[in-house]
Structure formats: C-alpha cells, structure tokens
Amino acid sequence: MPQAPVISERGLTTGNAPFVEEARSRGELYIEQIYDLYSGANHESWQRLYERIRPRWDRYANDHFLKGVETLRLPPDRIPRLTDINRVLRPMTGFQAKPVSGYVPAFLFFDCLRRREFPTTITIRSADQLDYLPEPDIFHDVAGHVPMHTEKAFADILVRFGDCAHTAVEITADIRDAHERARRMTNIIRAMSRFFWFTIEFGLIRGPRGTCAYGSGLLSSYGELQHAIESDEVGRYPIRFEWAINQAFEIDHYQPLLFVVHSFEHLFDLVDQLERWMRAGKLNNVAPGAPEINERDLQSFLDASTMAC
Numbered sequence: 001m002p003q004a005p006v007i008s009e010r011g012l013t014t015g016n017a018p019f020v021e022e023a024r025s026r027g028e029l030y031i032e033q034i035y036d037l038y039s040g041a042n043h044e045s046w047q048r049l050y051e052r053i054r055p056r057w058d059r060y061a062n063d064h065f066l067k068g069v070e071t072l073r074l075p076p077d078r079i080p081r082l083t084d085i086n087r088v089l090r091p092m093t094g095f096q097a098k099p100v101s102g103y104v105p106a107f108l109f110f111d112c113l114r115r116r117e118f119p120t121t122i123t124i125r126s127a128d129q130l131d132y133l134p135e136p137d138i139f140h141d142v143a144g145h146v147p148m149h150t151e152k153a154f155a156d157i158l159v160r161f162g163d164c165a166h167t168a169v170e171i172t173a174d175i176r177d178a179h180e181r182a183r184r185m186t187n188i189i190r191a192m193s194r195f196f197w198f199t200i201e202f203g204l205i206r207g208p209r210g211t212c213a214y215g216s217g218l219l220s221s222y223g224e225l226q227h228a229i230e231s232d233e234v235g236r237y238p239i240r241f242e243w244a245i246n247q248a249f250e251i252d253h254y255q256p257l258l259f260v261v262h263s264f265e266h267l268f269d270l271v272d273q274l275e276r277w278m279r280a281g282k283l284n285n286v287a288p289g290a291p292e293i294n295e296r297d298l299q300s301f302l303d304a305s306t307m308a309c
C-alpha cells in the first residue's frame with residue numbers, strides 16, 4: 001500500500017521539497033500535485049510574483065496571453081490547482097499541464113508536447129528568490145507558459161516541435177556509426193533547442209499594440225519582461241530562421257538579442273522549415289556553442305532512435 005506523503009513545513013519549495021525529491025530518487029518523472037503539501041509561504045510567493053507582474057502583463061504581453069489568463073482564471077492569491085486549469089484548458093486546445101518531479105530529458109519533453117501534455121514543475125521559488133531562478137518553477141510553467149496553450153494556433157506550434165523530435169529520431173535511426181549518429185543528433189538537438197529558446201521561451205510578436213512578448217521566459221519575469229520591450233540595449237530583429245538556429249545563448253542574464261515574429265501562422269511555418277531542414281541534412285552542422293547538449297538529453301533521443309530501428 002502506498003504511503004501517504006509526509007506534510008513538511010518546507011512545503012513544495014524549489015530545492016527543498018522532500019515529496020518531489022523522493023519521487024525523483026525513485027525514478028518517478030510523472031507525479032501528482034498534492035495540493036495540501038504547499039505551505040503558506042509557497043502561496044505567498046505565488047501571490048507576490050503574480051501581484052507585481054500583473055500590470056506588466058497588461059502592458060507588454062500579447063493579447064492571446066491576456067485572454068488566456070482571464071479564461072483560466074489564474075488565482076492571484078494562491079498557487080493554482082492543475083486539475084482546475086486542465087478542466088478549462090483541455091476542451092479548448094487539448095493541452096493539459098502534467099505535473100513532473102523535475103528535469104525532463106529533451107526527447108521526452110518534446111514527445112509530451114506532441115501528445116499535448118505540458119511537463120509542469122509543481123515546486124515554487126522561495127520568497128528570497130523572486131527575481132531570478134535558473135530552473136523552472138510553477139510560476140514559470142503555469143503563469144508563463146500555460147496561458148499561451150489556450151490559443152489553438154500556438155498549441156499547434158508546440159505539437160509541431162514534438163513532430164520534429166520524432167523526425168530527428170526517424171532520420172538518424174539507420175546511421176550505423178554510433179559516433180556519427182550521436183554527432184548528428186547533437187547538432188539537431190542544438191538547433192531545436194535554440195529555435196525553441198528564441199521563440200517559445202523568449203519570443204516577441206508584432207501586434208496591434210506594438211511589439212509584445214509571447215515567450216514564457218519573458219512572461220514569467222517581472223524584470224526581464226519590461227527590459228525586453230523597453231531597453232535600448234536589446235537587439236530586436238525580425239526573426240530569421242538560419243540566424244536563430246546558429247545563434248548561441250546564455251541563460252544567466254537578460255537576453256540581449258530577441259527575435260520578432262509577425263503571427264503564430266508565421267511561427268508555425270518556421271517550425272515546418274525546421275523539419276524540412278532537418279530532413280535535408282541542413283541541421284547536421286550548426287554553429288558550435290551554447291547550449292551544450294547534456295548527456296541525458298542526447299541519450300533520450302538516442303534511446304528513442306534505437307527503439308525506432
């Protein structure tokens with residue numbers, strides 16, 4: 001009989017959540033959001049994050065995002081229950097937020113998107129880390145990503161990223177030389193990661209109110225959201241596919257370079273291009289540099305590739 005999780009005063013705080021850490025140590029990637037485990041301090045972190053970013057959303061977020069926030073009725077004063085979110089979200093685009101215990105290796109992540117499941121972190125940053133957290137938390141995943149999943153055109157783009165991961169597996173499955181297979185896969189994952197970064201995480205879109213954010217890294221960061229739109233130091237360029245897939249990025253400071261799409265139909269076409277270039281072999285030698293592809297991400301693709309043989 002499964003044991004009931006022990007309620008800890010530490011709650012579900014990033015880096016200090018025994019329930020999540022134990023699940024991870026048992027190798028359980030997909031978990032439940034046990035709502036009673038959140039501490040008062042956890043809800044307070046959400047409330048503070050939400051309260052201060054809300055006026056910036058009104059000013060800098062794209063209209064689809066703002067509509068999504070209203071439709072999902074994100075609570076301003078407490079961490080949302082994913083079951084409440086999914087009840088509204090699923091009939092709209094088929095997407096649902098799926099609680100995970102931590103890092104999801106790249107192939108599994110993209111594969112989830114293909115099934116319209118969004119791997120969702122359930123822990124939340126502590127009150128002394130409101131400004132910057134190097135890893136995702138529930139504020140980034142739910143307040144930053146999920147409102148965009150109410151928009152059909154955007155949801156379809158995420159699914160196409162999932163298709164691209166399957167294409168990568170398909171076109172490398174019959175490469176006999178293991179070293180060459182890993183080399184090509186590394187390049188393809190790097191290209192996909194860059195393109196995802198410069199669009200889904202940090203993308204800008206032109207709209208009736210000027211340039212707005214649709215990238216979740218921006219929409220979940222009080223400081224960077226304003227900086228991305230207002231700062232003279234940020235280079236904002238109409239997106240160029242071949243540039244984005246060859247452009248290195250760093251995660252530990254505000255992004256100095258951002259790309260602008262003019263619609264989600266435009267972005268959908270660019271993800272099609274990602275797949276076409278992959279099939280043509282044009283992603284096999286992208287520019288070296290960040291992100292470094294870690295062993296778990298590469299292995300997740302190679303494992304899928306082995307199974308496809």
Ligand SMILES: [Fe+2]
Nearest residue numbers: 136201216217
């Ligand atoms: Fe993200």
